[in-house]
Amino acid sequence: MALLNNDPMTQLAFSVYENKGVFAVLIGSGLSRSAEIPTGWEITLDLIRRVAMAQGVAEQPDWAAWYRDKTGGEPNYSSLLEEIASSPEERRSVLHSYIEPTEADRDEGKKIPTSAHLAIAQLVRSGFIRVIITTNFDRLMENALREHGVEPTVISSIDALQGAEPLTHSQCYILKLHGDYKDARILNTDGELSAYPEEYNRLLDRIFDEHGLIVCCWSGEWDHALRSAILRAPNRRYPTYWATRNNLNDGADAIVANKHAKVIRIANADDLFVTLKQRIETLEKTHRQNPLSTELLVGSAKRYLAKPEYRIQLDELFSREMERLLAQLESASLEAHTSWTSIELSERVRLYEAIAEPIARMAGVLGRWGNGDDLGQVLDIIWALYAEAEKVGNGLTVWIGMRSYPAVLVFTAYGLGLTRAQRWQTLHQLFSASLSREYHEPETIVSALFLWSWKGGDNDAWKHYEGLTNRKTALSDHLLELMSEWKSSFIGIEPNYEVLFERFESLGSLACFEENDEADLEKAKAARPNEIFARMPVGRIGWHSSSFKRIEQEFGNEATIQVLLNAGFAKGKRRVFDLFLENFRRAADRMKW
Numbered sequence: 001m002a003l004l005n006n007d008p009m010t011q012l013a014f015s016v017y018e019n020k021g022v023f024a025v026l027i028g029s030g031l032s033r034s035a036e037i038p039t040g041w042e043i044t045l046d047l048i049r050r051v052a053m054a055q056g057v058a059e060q061p062d063w064a065a066w067y068r069d070k071t072g073g074e075p076n077y078s079s080l081l082e083e084i085a086s087s088p089e090e091r092r093s094v095l096h097s098y099i100e101p102t103e104a105d106r107d108e109g110k111k112i113p114t115s116a117h118l119a120i121a122q123l124v125r126s127g128f129i130r131v132i133i134t135t136n137f138d139r140l141m142e143n144a145l146r147e148h149g150v151e152p153t154v155i156s157s158i159d160a161l162q163g164a165e166p167l168t169h170s171q172c173y174i175l176k177l178h179g180d181y182k183d184a185r186i187l188n189t190d191g192e193l194s195a196y197p198e199e200y201n202r203l204l205d206r207i208f209d210e211h212g213l214i215v216c217c218w219s220g221e222w223d224h225a226l227r228s229a230i231l232r233a234p235n236r237r238y239p240t241y242w243a244t245r246n247n248l249n250d251g252a253d254a255i256v257a258n259k260h261a262k263v264i265r266i267a268n269a270d271d272l273f274v275t276l277k278q279r280i281e282t283l284e285k286t287h288r289q290n291p292l293s294t295e296l297l298v299g300s301a302k303r304y305l306a307k308p309e310y311r312i313q314l315d316e317l318f319s320r321e322m323e324r325l326l327a328q329l330e331s332a333s334l335e336a337h338t339s340w341t342s343i344e345l346s347e348r349v350r351l352y353e354a355i356a357e358p359i360a361r362m363a364g365v366l367g368r369w370g371n372g373d374d375l376g377q378v379l380d381i382i383w384a385l386y387a388e389a390e391k392v393g394n395g396l397t398v399w400i401g402m403r404s405y406p407a408v409l410v411f412t413a414y415g416l417g418l419t420r421a422q423r424w425q426t427l428h429q430l431f432s433a434s435l436s437r438e439y440h441e442p443e444t445i446v447s448a449l450f451l452w453s454w455k456g457g458d459n460d461a462w463k464h465y466e467g468l469t470n471r472k473t474a475l476s477d478h479l480l481e482l483m484s485e486w487k488s489s490f491i492g493i494e495p496n497y498e499v500l501f502e503r504f505e506s507l508g509s510l511a512c513f514e515e516n517d518e519a520d521l522e523k524a525k526a527a528r529p530n531e532i533f534a535r536m537p538v539g540r541i542g543w544h545s546s547s548f549k550r551i552e553q554e555f556g557n558e559a560t561i562q563v564l565l566n567a568g569f570a571k572g573k574r575r576v577f578d579l580f581l582e583n584f585r586r587a588a589d590r591m592k593w
Contacts, residue, residue, distance in 0.1 A: 138181060
């Protein structure tokens, strides 16, 4: 049996994910009905009721039956509306009350964007959907898009089409085939719907030829011009998916047969689009860049770094990868308002790591083999990633904090490369480099991105990551394990990798400690005998006794101390270094409990 046999929803999710921006969505009145905007049939029956009662007819249990008895014909939305309102302006006024929400409607959640509208808007913002065709007059789709920060190009008349941004340049292109309810030129009657202007036909021909199609909440029965446009389109490049609750009518059946469309059975539109969005998010979160591609990037970085004449190519390599990374971060499904779960945490961590792995490993290469010109390049990367993270300030604190995780990964990989190469001065410059923050004072990189001083580094949160339950230093432990997978690119053969990692973290602790005033440190030490007297992040070395003893011996070696002081650590002062070492020991004593 085929893996995706009888699972068109997953097929659709894969198609949309792998062909970003290729699918157009066609939505009809059923999507608005779930927002309690009535369908054409419901409006027809209500108009019959209102007209009849105005003529003195009593309330009827079945207005459709009453109409048949009265007129001898079937209730028809088109003919009834044309009879009641002879001009387009009058028809617009009649429809207005059925579509525009009152204050009471808004309070009750009626006539506002549904979960389906919002899910489509999220897919648009992420770049998966760019074209929306609708037969609806309302503005629910536009409102949903604007709620998610997308300003669509809306075509609701020939005039709007002639002055509109080109289809290929628009982030979101909405074609409102029947017009907008606030415009008198709306199309309602059979005559109005029998044929479209030639400009619309050309646009539809292009859309249906160049895009796959997702159809939902449109019967395929009444809009003859739209049905004809779909049937005449030659497109066989991308598939058509038709979502339906019930059996298809003859009009829809003809389209499905002509397009070899895949039919998806759904409960409702919310079910379709929310499920589609969730499955695409899952594909994003489980996707990892081709390992071969990553190795090629790392290999190119090494090759360009080895020869000064290739410095331009090296810069271009990093620039292209940064553009890719930032684009992926922008489009990734990483809403800051998503509910907290441990599964969501693990999925976000893996997604950030998959996106950032190539450039983090490339940064590690610069740290290990750079010639002194590399620091500025890496700082530019960290600053750009941090600035991207800071664009979002509302939502769950944990998700807001996690947004700068890619910057943490680049910082850590580069710092480990510097530690492996014993480039102590550059390492200190990395730790102490200033990081600008909007609406806040600048802070050093080590204060912003190191262990629990990083706002995404809360240990209690990281304990929820799979495999880190009950860890004293969950983030530190995870970074050790992650960098052990990436280290082949820039650490090489290192029998004591664990000690190397903990040496890097110990120097990060020193860089944080040295930001304190020396006089204040002396006072705090005197006031707190045998206690930690200055806050500083300490990683796994605090409880890992064997590594602590080795690093403690290194930090007690006069030659090592002098090298670190000359590099700028401890402000170049032996007394500050000694104070750090004492605080470091006290922190370790406490962490071993």
